[in-house]
Amino acid sequence: MEPAGIEDSLRRRGVRLTRQRQILLDLIDGSGKHLDAEQLYQMAKEQDPKLNRVTVYRTLKLLKQGGLVDELDLMHYGGDQHYYETRLKQEHAHIICLRCGKVEEFFGDPLQRLRKQVEAHLGFQILIARTEVGGYCSHCQALRAREIEQAREAEAAPARPRKRKPG
């Protein structure tokens, strides 16, 4: 279950594979979710209560610099934290539902097209690309339509006290 590719890459550069880094790598790679630094810290602490928050940040910086993990902000849904994932998978876009927070991944060919066009038209040598899309998932579109409808009704027919409020 370990991200062998990442561990090899680290070893090759003389970076030590400490217990703390193992824990964090396994979490980033194995959780299946996009975790932020604080979540990583809390989960890592369960395996090693002495593991320090600072170590989380230092490990993330190390992995970022080595190009082994990507840093995402997921459209700032939920705040300004950053989220992390390994770069083992094929390049993909993240599609975030701004209502329920669900994150989908998209692997279509426009991503490769974009890379090629940027390289060709702008002469860039691309190291990393990131696409994030915010919107409403199909489930939340329906819910939102209902919310808006209810808000309209509430505005059109005001002063309909459901709760007792002395006045």
Next chain:
Amino acid sequence: MEPAGIEDSLRRRGVRLTRQRQILLDLIDGSGKHLDAEQLYQMAKEQDPKLNRVTVYRTLKLLKQGGLVDELDLMHYGGDQHYYETRLKQEHAHIICLRCGKVEEFFGDPLQRLRKQVEAHLGFQILIARTEVGGYCSHCQALRAREIEQAREAEAAPARPRKRKPG
């Protein structure tokens, strides 16, 4: 030179167009660059020395929530600040040179293709999309090749003997 569309949108929602907000809107829309909160604050202060940093943040939040400006991180080149631009232009990707920091904009069709595919395949209603690409611009590719070459020379032929085993 004012972003009339934005001002209308604000007025329509009963948001007051204060002197401070005018200054900030003009800067975001008219500077032609991607400014972060601190830069905006410094530039705004030149027009109104009493304008407070807090007002910058509050205005940015307001504009973000209204969907009137986009918040970018430009691949975190230069730190974790956020950069801002109005949403008046056609959707575009930002291509950042990780060596010199130059930001190019890309308007190609893969962006629209991506939108369409995400809507079709995932059933999303897209509100906002953001693509950021990091790499080396053509100018910096050459410079970087030279840097690497020089680093290799410095390691291969130093004044003192090599530490590694002889090859």
Next chain:
DNA sequence: GTTAGTGCAAACCTTTTGCAGCTCT
């Protein structure tokens, strides 16, 4: 005249840094 908006100070939160001691190779 109301109510939203501003300035100021202080709090807050995430991330970084300095340093002494520990540990991986």
Next chain:
DNA sequence: AGAGCTGCAAAAGGTTTGCACTAAC
């Protein structure tokens, strides 16, 4: 054995909040 790494404390940077005063509508 020794460079590299960790933990701790404290600082740094960016952003938010509470409150009294001000100004846009």
